[in-house]
Amino acid sequence: MASRKDALLGRIAVERGLITNDQLKACMMEQQVAPADPNKTVGPGGATRPLGALLLSKGLLQEKQLLELLEEQDRRLKSLDAFQRMQKVEYLFGQLLVKHDHATQLQINKCLEIQQKRAEMGLLPIPRLGELLVEHGFVDKNTVAEVLKMQNKDLLFCTGCGRQYNVVGVEPGKTYRCKECNGVMMQRSLLESLRAEETSFGFELPTEEA
Ligand SMILES: [Zn+2]
Incomplete structure (x- = not known):
């Protein structure tokens, strides 16, 4: 293979x-x-x-073409890796919104698909689900902030490089990016609470085959 x-x-x-x-x-x-x-x-x-x-x-x-391809390949792999690391947390965030009737599963899936496509194209940084939902007019900013508030919010973890940051006064609804690699920051406690349970996805995971 x-x-x-x-x-x-x-x-x-x-x-x-x-x-x-x-x-x-x-x-x-x-x-x-x-x-x-x-x-x-x-x-x-x-x-x-x-x-x-x-x-x-x-x-x-040509050699020059290959070098350009390898650069692009590297960019996309990094982006896909970042996406895979944030996927579970984003899925859960979407489920919270659905559960509280703030959004439909269809709207969540649509935005998750957009996220995935951006990742596949190697477009970093990948937008957060909350940002996309607001952008599409599916959920208003205040609701995104409110749902984010439900989540523990002090220890942030970079999905790009794995660095952890203690952030004082985290504003719900705001996207935090890593100072080192510009990766999207996630809450550590949330990531850890997710590890215990298996989450099923309502959309297709990226495959490794052409
Ligand atoms: Zn980072």
Whole structure:
């Protein structure tokens, strides 16, 4: 199976019109059967030649193009990771709004999908669910603030780099971003309370395959 990174790299190359879908498929097939270095230890999944190297050797990509693709790949992976870390908390926030009749599940799902799309495009920072709901006129600012107030709010945790901050006078409804990496800040206690229970999602999780 193609690695998550290679699948993403291939997708970006196709998106940008550098290679065709068929060329990508052919390269990925070739990857399965031709390890880069036969003398190298083959990993549990079967080590394969990196897609980028393969595309270069076939003359499908210039080195400069590959470097640009790798940059974009990195940007999107970071964004997707940040999204995956914030997903559960955002889902719970949405469920609180639904439970208190402030929003419908459909409205929540729509905004969660927008969040996911932004993450897939590598657009950082990812907007908070509350921001999106207000932006779309589904929920007013005061309600978002009120629901956020229900949540414990002093120890903030960065979804980007994992740093923790003690924040005095946290304003509900305001988005806090990490000083170091500009990641979205979450409440530590909320994250921890979530770990105990499994939450089911009302939308599709991003998949690792192209
Ligand atoms: Zn950070």
